[in-house]
Amino acid sequence: MKQKKAYKYRMYATEEQANILARTFGCCRFVYNWALRQRTDAFFQRGERLYYNQLAVMLTELKKQEEAAWLAFVSSVPLQQSLRHLDTAFRNFFEGRAEYPTFHKKHAVQSATYAANAFTWDGKQLTFAKMDTPLDIHWSRSLPKGCKPTTVTLSKDCANRYFVSLLVEEDIKHLPVVKKQVGLDLGLKSMLITSDGHTYGNPKFFAKDEKKLAKAQRRHARAKKGGKNRRKAQLKVARIHARMADRRKDYQHKLSTQIIRENQVVCVESLSVKNMLQNHSLAKAISDVGWSEFIRQLAYKAEWYGRTLVRIDKWYPSSKRCFDCGHILDSLTLDVRHWICPECGVSHDRDINAARNILAVGLTASACGEMIRPGAAKANRGASPRSRKPK
Numbered sequence: 001m002k003q004k005k006a007y008k009y010r011m012y013a014t015e016e017q018a019n020i021l022a023r024t025f026g027c028c029r030f031v032y033n034w035a036l037r038q039r040t041d042a043f044f045q046r047g048e049r050l051y052y053n054q055l056a057v058m059l060t061e062l063k064k065q066e067e068a069a070w071l072a073f074v075s076s077v078p079l080q081q082s083l084r085h086l087d088t089a090f091r092n093f094f095e096g097r098a099e100y101p102t103f104h105k106k107h108a109v110q111s112a113t114y115a116a117n118a119f120t121w122d123g124k125q126l127t128f129a130k131m132d133t134p135l136d137i138h139w140s141r142s143l144p145k146g147c148k149p150t151t152v153t154l155s156k157d158c159a160n161r162y163f164v165s166l167l168v169e170e171d172i173k174h175l176p177v178v179k180k181q182v183g184l185d186l187g188l189k190s191m192l193i194t195s196d197g198h199t200y201g202n203p204k205f206f207a208k209d210e211k212k213l214a215k216a217q218r219r220h221a222r223a224k225k226g227g228k229n230r231r232k233a234q235l236k237v238a239r240i241h242a243r244m245a246d247r248r249k250d251y252q253h254k255l256s257t258q259i260i261r262e263n264q265v266v267c268v269e270s271l272s273v274k275n276m277l278q279n280h281s282l283a284k285a286i287s288d289v290g291w292s293e294f295i296r297q298l299a300y301k302a303e304w305y306g307r308t309l310v311r312i313d314k315w316y317p318s319s320k321r322c323f324d325c326g327h328i329l330d331s332l333t334l335d336v337r338h339w340i341c342p343e344c345g346v347s348h349d350r351d352i353n354a355a356r357n358i359l360a361v362g363l364t365a366s367a368c369g370e371m372i373r374p375g376a377a378k379a380n381r382g383a384s385p386r387s388r389k390p391k
């Protein structure tokens with residue numbers, strides 16, 4: 001089965017390329033924000049819904065006006081792609097997967113996406129419209145042989161590093177079927193606890209980075225506003241953030257691949273369920289480990305490799321329910337790590353018991369026919385959610 005897969009590499013821009021990119025990023029951001037304003041206004045003022053097609057026509061009109069003539073100095077392809085990104089953001093919002101789209105900011109990650117008509121790929125080098133030299137890409141892993149990128153995204157992060165991400169169609173073979181099934185619970189001390197009692201993701205892994213970050217942040221806070229040292233200190237902070245994010249993502253990828261390889265069915269609780277707990281320290285733990293990003297990876301890898309991911313969206317007392325007898329506790333505060341069931345006397349590790357309940361409810365939901373197809377099942381919804389491709 002052909003699947004879309006993104007390959008991301010570090011890239012080094014020449015001065016000319018950096019200039020073109022800076023302009024292109026700015027224009028893409030402008031178009032995205034402009035279109036978001038148009039869509040929001042159309043809805044609130046006239047009850048209308050604007051889609052890609054209307055906005056593309058409006059964009060052509062906009063470019064004819066003198067005050068927006070500068071948009072014509074960059075390739076028009078990434079500008080149209082910005083409208084598509086906005087379409088996707090709205091679709092994710094309407095289908096309950098994301099918040100209402102927000103404006104793109106100047107100091108966040110910048111990016112521009114090019115469709116195949118805006119670049120040439122000769123199997124070795126990538127050259128863009130309006131740039132005379134091919135990109136200097138650091139090929140940290142090889143692309144599948146004979147592949148043709150369908151879209152390419154160029155980006156620059158807050159630490160001033162450039163990246164290129166190539167989306168290719170690739171024949172990914174399903175893995176041989178295995179017997180194992182697993183439930184995953186998001187832990188407080190470890191990132192992840194499985195129903196068979198394994199824990200993953202010790203926070204100490206990032207402790208060293210956190211210390212360095214705190215030091216850099218203190219230095220940044222002390223530097224005089226507007227001075228050269230402050231800018232330097234700020235870049236240093238951004239670099240540490242970037243490295244931490246890289247390490248975290250790297251770790252998540254290894255772990256999600258491992259879990260999908262080892263198990264035929266994986267059951268997880270969605271983040272919205274977790275959020276119901278409304279606990280500050282938990283909220284921090286969630287943001288730290290990037291639970292939703294982790295589930296996103298599990299979802300698309302399950303689809304690639306022919307596994308089933310069951311997402312439990314309905315609220316379910318996974319922590320408070322005794323796995324062995326079904327007794328439900330009145331309350332279980334977050335500091336309680338172990339408890340003994342008053343009904344059957346079994347002693348539980350809080351997280352493992354929760355993970356086992358998650359597996360049980362996920363399997364029940366999928367057996368009742370609520371599971372739609374491999375990869376993207378949701379336990380409480382009748383409709384099949386769209387499969388999401390990797391970013």
Ligand SMILES: [Zn+2]
Binds near residue numbers: 325326
């Ligand atoms: Zn019990």
